[in-house]
Amino acid sequence: MDAQIKRGLLDICVLAAIKYRDSYGYQIIKDMKPYMQISESTLYPILRRLEEGKFLSVYSVEHNGRLRKYYHIEKKGMKRLEEFTSEWKEIMDVYSFITREADAE
Amino acid sequence: MxxxxxxxxxxxxxxxxxxxxxxxxxxxxxxxxxxxxxxxxxxxxxxxxxxxxxxxxxxxxxxxxxxxxxxxxxxxxxKLKVWEIVLLAVGSPIWFPLLVCWILLIVLFYCVIWIIVIAFFAVDFALMVSGLASFIVGIMALFHAGPTYPLLAIGAGLFLLGGGLMLLIPLIKLAKVTGKLAKVIVLWIKSWFVPKKKAVNEEQEG
Structure with missing residues (x-):
């Protein structure tokens, strides 16, 4: 995938990974893997940025004697996802225009 | 590791x-x-x-x-020791101008990048304004003088206006690339302040 497009999609994908249930770093990477490869060092600034922007919140849960950080999607994050899906509909229209068959003219 | x-x-x-x-x-x-x-x-x-x-x-x-x-x-x-503070104070005529110079250099470098972009836009804007002016003057002159020179002015005006509009496309791209470049530069400057490697490692490798 084009690097530009990928960068734009990463924030959205991270939000989508915690859309239905709170999740932690490694789980997010695993959930995204079939769709988009992302490394720990790429994920970190994204999570921090989304946290600073109040798109998600963070809380710690004890797990096997250590703390694990869980990420919870906030209203603003949900809104961002909704905006994305409505924008995407427009993009899909353009897509069907690009890939239309010759006889459709 | x-x-x-x-x-x-x-x-x-x-x-x-x-x-x-x-x-x-x-x-x-x-x-x-x-x-x-x-x-x-x-x-x-x-x-x-x-x-x-x-x-x-x-x-x-x-x-x-x-x-x-x-x-x-x-x-x-x-906390600095007394002799260090004295040394800093005595040496300030030397290090302070150097430091200010260095900071100014970085700031200027950053400004220059953007000024180039702004200059391009200014030139393009001038093209479009002069094109528009030439077009308007040409139209007005059409009623007073013979057709040759006014038509020339209208044509030149349209040419400049169109050229200016077309130039906008690559210029906007240039501005976007510059924005990205500026981001990379900032990250690069940040990395100056972070040591490259652990001192122990260097000893082992050297």
């Missing part, structure tokens, strides 16, 4: 930076490594999978403003 070495190296290179950011990032990487070990990986394997210290440091710097990085990294980590 063992987990502790990885964490220590990040801590060493982030020394002096806002403690909250450092702790958060170290907690993050430590959790990632632990989760991978729990998933069945060996410790070294888990550290490798998490990535290099360089990448981790870059990712952490991404979220700390440049001014904070410089402030943290230029602040002495301990």
């Amino acid at each position: 063992k987990k502790q070495e990885f964490i220590d190296e990040i801590r060493m290179r982030m020394e002096g930076l806002p403690e909250e950011e450092v702790t958060k990032s170290i907690d993050y990487y430590s959790e990632m490594i632990d989760d991978r070990i729990e998933d069945g990986m060996a410790e070294e394997e888990a550290v490798d999978a998490v990535g290099t210290v360089d990448d981790a440091v870059k990712g952490i710097l991404d979220n700390i403003p440049l001014t904070k990085v410089i402030k943290a990294k230029t602040k002495p980590s301990r």
Whole structure:
């Protein structure tokens, strides 16, 4: 995938990974893997940025004697996802225009 | 590399930076490594999978403003001794102008990049304005003079206006590229303030 497009999609994908249930770093990477490869060092600034922007919140849960950080999607994050899906509909229209068959003219 | 070495190296290179950011990032990487070990990986394997210290440091710097990085990294980590303060004061006619000069150079460099872009836009704008003026004057002159010169003016005006509009497309692209370049430069300047490698490692390698 084009690097530009990928960068734009990463924030959205991270939000989508915690859309239905709170999740932690490694789980997010695993959930995204079939769709988009992302490394720990790429994920970190994204999570921090989304946290600073109040798109998600963070809380710690004890797990096997250590703390694990869980990420919870906030209203603003949900809104961002909704905006994305409505924008995407427009993009899909353009897509069907690009890939239309010759006889459709 | 063992987990502790990885964490220590990040801590060493982030020394002096806002403690909250450092702790958060170290907690993050430590959790990632632990989760991978729990998933069945060996410790070294888990550290490798998490990535290099360089990448981790870059990712952490991404979220700390440049001014904070410089402030943290230029602040002495301990209280200065009296003779050091005296030396600093005595030497100030030398180091202070140098420091100011250096900072100004960086700021100027940053400004120059943007001024080039602004200059391009100004030229383009001038093209369009003169084109529009030439067009209007041509139309007005059409009623007073013969057709030759007014038509020339109208044609030239349309040519300039169209050319100016077309130039806008690559110029907007240029501005976008410059914005990205400026971001890269800021990250690069940040990385000056972070030591490249652990001193112990250098000894071992050298």
